[in-house]
Amino acid sequence: MSEQHQDHIAEVRQFFWRNYVSHSIEGGLFIGGMAFLAGDTVMPSMIKSLGGPEWLIALMPVIMSLGFMLPQLLTAHRVEQLQWVKPFVMFTGIFQRTPYLAAALALFLLAGTHPMLTLAIVAATPLVGGIAGGLSFSAWIELISKIIPERRRSSAWAVRYIIGAAIGIGAGSVIRSVLRDHPGPAGYAMLHLHASAFLWLSYLAFAAIRETRKPPGIIATPRGLHENLRSLPHLLRSDIQLRRFLGMRVCGLGLNIMIPFLAIYALRVTGHDESFLGHFVTAQMTGGIIGNLLAGYLGDRYGGKLPVFIGRVLLLALSIAAVVNRSETGFVVIYFTLGFAVFLENVGATTLSIELCPHDRRPTYMAFISAVIMPCTLLAAAVSTVVRVATGGIALAAALSAALLALSFYFLVRLREPRHTRAAAAS
Template sequence: MSASAPQHPHSHAVRRNFICHCLEGGLYMGGTAFLAPESVLPKMVETLGGQAWIIAMMPVLLPAASASAGVFIAPIVERLPRFKPWVLFFGFLQRLPYLITGLILMYADNIEGALLSIVVLTPIISGLLGGITVVAWMEMVTRMVPEKARAAGWAVRYIIQAVIGILAGAVIHQVLTHFDNRTAYAWLHLAVFGLLFVSWLSQLFMHEDEHMRNRHPATPCGPYRDYLHSLPGILRAQPRLIKLVITRFTGMGYLMVVSFLTIHALNVTGRPKEDMGRFVTCQAVGVVLGSLLASWVGYRSGGKVLLQASRVVCVALCIWVSVTESFTGFMLSYFVLGFGLFLDRVGDLTLAAELCPPERRSTLQAILGFCNVFAFLLATFISGQIYAWTQSFETVATVAAAFAIISMIILHRIPEPRLVAVQKNS
């Protein structure tokens, strides 16, 4: 037998799992494009009378809710003999709120006063259910997909999302043009559920064999309270992850500025709300190019360089959206947003997975996610309050650019794990 035997011996299963992983994520994220949290949802909430702080938080409600539950579920996940049944069961529940909301909006009577609450609660409930899934899902994916292929896997998922997003932009434009607000929002929610359900079906074909179940030893059983008390110490023992937490918070510039970008663009240009479908399409095109570049660079160099590049793009975006006044200029802004935001996401997922030691990866991923909840909510709350106080989009963009610069400085102090591994082996 060759000394250089592959790490994942069941190559057929690995290929199938990689394909299913890409389809599941691409279809899921592509489905959410019909209610694009960076463009459609903020404008939808403004139309329904939502306040500035609610509008600001719409892009982050789903990921924040999803991340909030993981840290409490991690000790259960670390003892699971198999991940797939858990992921399938809770993943199905995670997708149901969009179906229920779509049917309520389509058929329920006399609910006009509750529309805002229904629209806002849908991503929160879905996210909380998804949070029960995400730790097991992340561990399953990490074990099913070889390390060097992970960045490519994330990127392929985002490319599938982008292709669907291009089509979603045209659908959004048509739906908002030909239906009243309530009916249009109902169809958009149902479209989301349709693709999310197909993404769930793709997970049925993933294969979790004995090789993939050879997990690290389970953490010792003990009182749940002791587990919770141990979490701060687990994070303190990983100084690089503490820096990553701070880097993530200060790297929220994209989400701070995008919460009000659609509203600002439509107000400045005087275009109707259905034209935000054009923004979704432009953003999706940017995602394609950003994901292709992220796949190529991430495979060769890891996630850190992608995060550094995304911060530079964020600063440039903040400057551009502060000065442009044309509809074409804002379409370009959404292209740049998609490009930079997905450099950030591929880089972040890749770097976080490689910074976490395998023996406590589930718990550490859950802790990082829980910290991200506060980063999401605090950053967007800050942007919402600034906008409410100043009524100035340019001020929000300036603060977002400052956050990105600070994030670059902190990120510089985190070593790239692949370079560290090469140095240890040399």
């Protein structure tokens, strides 16, 4: 091992716990803050209460993710050339968090006199915040890959999600009380204020991260935007692991056909008002904590594929259960399972995505993955809307979700665990 490699390892070890803790707290505060505006429970109901159309309701669970995906390819080639990426992430983080305060003010001040403007501002908030975050997403991933060693990344993601889920459990109680005591725009404005406070606390935690240098020997070929975009078809043709990963991820988006209307359907079946959404959020976050504990252990020890596999099995079962269940307890269990499985899968998929990428092209790989997923996410939302309008129920949506989740196993079982591949090559 060269002296440069030894110096790099020593630097990562020197700041490991500081960075591990700061990274975990930052993510936990951000995720926990967003639980006050949960995309698959609170946001669809809020948009519905503000008079939003069915297609907009269907977009709510994924609209922030769409924002994240849109701009990544525009900056990936630049990120590959950066030695220090944290300043870029800090700058865009300001614009990622500011819209939530603007939405709170709109709900407080404009909802009564300008309802359509308020609806537009509230619906655009996660999209605008997502775009700001997406500009530096590949830089953020590059930062995490530098400061957190491979065999600690799964647990780092899991700890982030556990902190976020713990805050989310408290958020569930806040949602119940706020929407019960302040129904309508005023209550949703208060939830935006709660979310905004946690998002800015997460910014302070991120500022405490100490960026380390790139590992020696990783030299990215300078490329312009056009040249980088032209290289993408070759990446897809030449990397079968990437194709299998994309197939698995795209089919997994089928869950988004059913999820946007699950909370609305559950409230209708059980006869509860919007305040009962807090119970669903609490159950979902409780499941998330347990799912993350398992994902962190499995991911650090075995890699990301196993957590994804377990999560997919549970999501497939959940899609079937949503159709046959009619009880209040059953829906709480469904949301618990949703949190458990989604967080389990998120940890595994994030770990897989980082580890299957070549180090010198990781920003471009991550941006390309997002670029492929984006139109498929929109398609899932469109299908969800059409099914909802055409049937008014959840059975067909759940069946489509289950079918696509089942298809995802075709790609998942063929995807090789990157750690096993590297170990075999080394031996």
